[in-house]
Amino acid sequence: MPNCSRLLSLAYLGFHCSFALVLASLVLTPASLSRAETASRLAVGLAEAKPDVGPSVELENGLFMVPYTAKIPGTDITFEMIPVPGGEFTMGTPVDNEERSKAEGPTVELKVDPMWVARTETRWDMYKEYMRMYAVFKNFEANGMREINGQNSTDAVTAPTELYDISFTFEFGDESRQPAVTMTQYAAQQFTKWLSRISGIQYRLPTEAEWEYAARGGTDTAYSWGDSDDDMDDYAWHFENSAHGPGLVGTKKPNPFGLFDMHGNVAEWTVNQYTENGYQWIVDENLHNATTTVRLPKDSAGCVVRGGSWEMSSPDLRSAARFASDDELWKETDPCFPNSPWWYTDDPSRGVGFRIFRSAKDLPDDVIVKFWETNSQPTMNDVKYRVSEGRAGYGLVDEGLPDAAAAHDE
Numbered sequence: 550m551p552n553c554s555r556l557l558s559l560a561y562l563g564f565h566c567s568f569a570l571v572l573a574s575l576v577l578t579p580a581s582l583s584r585a586e587t588a589s590r591l592a593v594g595l596a597e598a599k600p601d602v603g604p605s606v607e608l609e610n611g612l613f614m615v616p617y618t619a620k621i622p623g624t625d626i627t628f629e630m631i632p633v634p635g636g637e638f639t640m641g642t643p644v645d646n647e648e649r650s651k652a653e654g655p656t657v658e659l660k661v662d663p664m665w666v667a668r669t670e671t672r673w674d675m676y677k678e679y680m681r682m683y684a685v686f687k688n689f690e691a692n693g694m695r696e697i698n699g700q701n702s703t704d705a706v707t708a709p710t711e712l713y714d715i716s717f718t719f720e721f722g723d724e725s726r727q728p729a730v731t732m733t734q735y736a737a738q739q740f741t742k743w744l745s746r747i748s749g750i751q752y753r754l755p756t757e758a759e760w761e762y763a764a765r766g767g768t769d770t771a772y773s774w775g776d777s778d779d780d781m782d783d784y785a786w787h788f789e790n791s792a793h794g795p796g797l798v799g800t801k802k803p804n805p806f807g808l809f810d811m812h813g814n815v816a817e818w819t820v821n822q823y824t825e826n827g828y829q830w831i832v833d834e835n836l837h838n839a840t841t842t843v844r845l846p847k848d849s850a851g852c853v854v855r856g857g858s859w860e861m862s863s864p865d866l867r868s869a870a871r872f873a874s875d876d877e878l879w880k881e882t883d884p885c886f887p888n889s890p891w892w893y894t895d896d897p898s899r900g901v902g903f904r905i906f907r908s909a910k911d912l913p914d915d916v917i918v919k920f921w922e923t924n925s926q927p928t929m930n931d932v933k934y935r936v937s938e939g940r941a942g943y944g945l946v947d948e949g950l951p952d953a954a955a956a957h958d959e
Contacts, residue, residue, distance in 0.1 A: 623951025669798035676729035682708035686944030708942035709891035721794020742921035758839035766805035773804035785813030815902035823873035845924035858900025
């Protein structure tokens with residue numbers, strides 16, 4: 550049997566190099582590809598002609614990014630991706646705004662590249678398919694199938710362990726169209742890697758800057774519909790209209806980019822570390838691009854969630870509002886030692902989920918891995934320990950996995 554702890558270490562090798570340095574040389578310019586290259590590499594979501602109706606984004610090579618519906622391979626589960634134009638925006642909240650927290654400034658001007666953003670938050674039907682991989686990977690391991698070794702360990706993911714107590718996570722429902730909740734940032738990252746590798750399309754969590762740009766929808770007001778919270782019930786599930794948990798996704802009005810539930814319902818994970826001094830580090834490091842403006846978490850706590858949730862009131866649902874995860878509070882009743890790297894057991898985590906993003910041009914391998922894997926050494930240690938003890942689902946992910954998983958079900 551392979552040394553899983555060693556293999557997992559290999560998969561994480563190099564994660565403590567400077568992410569900023571790696572990204573500094575990244576040029577996110579879809580226009581740098583020829584029309585033929587772009588059509589070939591990014592066939593899904595691209596069209597040669599502008600559609601008569603619906604949103605689209607014209608690239609400099611003459612192709613158009615368009616909405617598309619994708620299916621999770623091996624299932625009938627679908628999700629929609631919406632093209633979001635590139636542009637420039639002011640991130641943060643002006644100092645004269647009375648609802649501004651210190652961590653929402655100083656304001657910074659950033660450039661954003663075109664991208665696709667999921668129309669809704671990740672739903673339970675989508676996330677449960679990923680959860681199912683725990684049993685699938687365990688079966689493969691027991692039968693010596695799809696073994697992991699030093700050459701393929703970077704293609705592996707972990708799957709969430711079975712829920713210790715479903716009554717907490719599912720208390721307010723686990724309907725297919727409800728947003729999935731209580732997963733950690735690490736689990737959300739692994740979901741995007743799993744989905745990317747079985748589909749052949751590169752999905753990921755957003756940076757904090759990308760998330761705010763998408764949420765604003767081209768506006769500079771407190772909410773994507775304006776500065777007043779008078780119309781909040783039309784756009785968001787929040788504390789005053791959602792006493793029984795998160796609502797079904799996509800049932801409120803969308804923002805100007807056509808994205809639903811960017812305000813409320815569930816707060817959404819980004820890849821960023823929470824910084825108490827706000828965005829001063831962006832100013833100090835002279836960063837200008839939303840995708841490269843990243844400070845990765847060094848711990849599993851203090852990760853940024855955005856958008857507010859059904860448990861929160863209107864100021865917390867502003868486009869610029871930001872919050873930090875808290876492992877001590879969110880895992881207070883977790884009976885496992887070490888605590889689960891995939892699940893939270895305490896509120897406010899039942900108001901925390903995520904949404905998937907996709908760059909117009911695939912990020913290089915040495916960059917996307919930073920979005921798919923944790924940068925937190927404590928999380929790495931917890932995962933390696935669980936894998937080495939046989940207490941984790943750990944398996945190879947490629948476009949052949951759905952068929953192998955189907956054979957497992959039979």
